[in-house]
Amino acid sequence: MINSNGRVHQLVVSVKRQYFDLSACVLTVAVGGTTIDCHRLPDTGRNVVRPQERRDRILDLLRAMQKELRVEYLASAFDVSHLTIRRDLDALAQDHTIIRTHGGCLAVGRAALETEYHRKVARNFELKKAVASEAVSEIRPGEIILLNDGSTTFHVAMQINRVQGCTIYTNSLAMVSEFSRFHGIRLFILGGEYSEEHYSLRGGLIEQVLETLRFDRVILGADAVDEEGRCMIPTPEEARLTRIMMGSAETKILVADHTKIGAHAHVAYARLDEFDSWFTSSGISADNLNRYCGMTRVVVADGTGNP
Numbered sequence: 001m002i003n004s005n006g007r008v009h010q011l012v013v014s015v016k017r018q019y020f021d022l023s024a025c026v027l028t029v030a031v032g033g034t035t036i037d038c039h040r041l042p043d044t045g046r047n048v049v050r051p052q053e054r055r056d057r058i059l060d061l062l063r064a065m066q067k068e069l070r071v072e073y074l075a076s077a078f079d080v081s082h083l084t085i086r087r088d089l090d091a092l093a094q095d096h097t098i099i100r101t102h103g104g105c106l107a108v109g110r111a112a113l114e115t116e117y118h119r120k121v122a123r124n125f126e127l128k129k130a131v132a133s134e135a136v137s138e139i140r141p142g143e144i145i146l147l148n149d150g151s152t153t154f155h156v157a158m159q160i161n162r163v164q165g166c167t168i169y170t171n172s173l174a175m176v177s178e179f180s181r182f183h184g185i186r187l188f189i190l191g192g193e194y195s196e197e198h199y200s201l202r203g204g205l206i207e208q209v210l211e212t213l214r215f216d217r218v219i220l221g222a223d224a225v226d227e228e229g230r231c232m233i234p235t236p237e238e239a240r241l242t243r244i245m246m247g248s249a250e251t252k253i254l255v256a257d258h259t260k261i262g263a264h265a266h267v268a269y270a271r272l273d274e275f276d277s278w279f280t281s282s283g284i285s286a287d288n289l290n291r292y293c294g295m296t297r298v299v300v301a302d303g304t305g306n307p
Contacts, residue, residue: 030044054078055088059097062107068181070104096122101158101198106177117174117198120151127257127281130301132156135219135255135279139163143216147172149200150221152255154178156169161185169215171241202241218249222256224265227288229272229295231256232265239269251276254296258283273294 049057057078062069074085089105091204092098096119098105121128132155139145142249147153151158157175161182162167168179171190179187192206220242224232233239246252246269254275261284272295274280279299284292292298 005280021212049078051088051091052079055092058088058092058105059107062098062105068101068104068106068177073104093122093125100125101178116150117149117200121154121174123151124257124259127259127301128152128155128255129158131255131257131279131281132159134299134301135253136160136162138277139166139217141165143167144169144214146170146174146213146215146218146245146249148218148220148242149174149198150223150255152257153219154218156255169213171202171206172199174199202237207241207244210248213248217251217253218245219253219255220270222254222260222265222269224263225256225260225272226262226268228292229292231267231270231272231275232268234266236267239267242269246270246274253274254278255280257281261288 041057041278058069058074061074061077070084071082071089074088075082078085089098089100092105093100098107099121100106125220128151131152136159139160141163143163144167145160147156147168147170149170152276153170154172157168157172158180160168160179161184164184167186167188169188169190171192173189173194176187176189180183190201190206190209192201192209193203194200220231222231223234226232233242252275254272254277256278258281272292275296277297277299278292279301281301284300289298
């Protein structure tokens with residue numbers, strides 16, 4: 001509702017009709033006969049809106065616009081500093097209501113944000129970000145890459161625009177919004193049965209498709225790594241699909257931070273000695289690190305400290 005002074009009391013009240021002007025990437029909402037251009041909110045005055053109210057409005061914009069919102073855009077829209085917006089986004093990410101991206105935030109739909117998958121993406125965010133950064137640094141321009149739907153591989157997707165000319169295959173629907181931000185990357189979605197819990201595609205159809213494809217590099221995650229170097233995930237169905245993915249690439253990469261060591265999982269899909277490299281974070285004991293280095297090349301990510 002908008003009063004005579006032009007102040008916004010509520011962003012959306014009983015939305016009758018909404019449509020997107022895709023050419024300008026501006027959301028226009030028709031509310032009770034009044035059209036609101038959400039590209040920039042009316043000026044409410046610096047420091048007038050309470051933090052919780054501003055965060056609620058950020059969530060409203062994310063759910064309505066269904067695209068990444070940058071810190072610069074939000075700071076301008078709410079007439080506050082970049083630091084204030086970053087604090088808001090950190091608080092929202094801590095509540096698992098948004099996904100933080102480099103320089104902004106992302107919502108991929110309310111149902112998807114409520115899944116365990118997105119809670120896993122947000123968990124140990126900085127560790128996963130650093131591990132993914134190291135893995136991306138070794139990708140060569142023009143490679144054909146397969147990414148599975150893991151939470152750490154999502155962080156790889158967030159940074160893969162650093163490499164030019166890559167072709168990406170994935171079964172993750174959550175990654176589509178990330179790749180849509182980038183230019184010069186070809187994206188293929190591997191079809192199959194939709195998994196609401198993982199926000200991805202799985203099943204026999206995708207397995208058949210994978211048997212016809214060959215990749216330069218596959219990047220996989222794991223829910224747990226045990227002392228014997230077995231890489232574990234929760235279910236036999238996931239293990240079978242991940243095993244097929246692993247066999248379809250020349251170079252096999254594991255991305256899993258040190259908190260996965262000794263974590264709980266049910267089914268082994270591979271051993272460390274089957275991977276060309278394991279990108280991880282510091283925090284691995286000296287004994288374990290020496291043992292793992294005997295199985296594969298272990299890369300400890302910069303920015304996570306030294307073991």
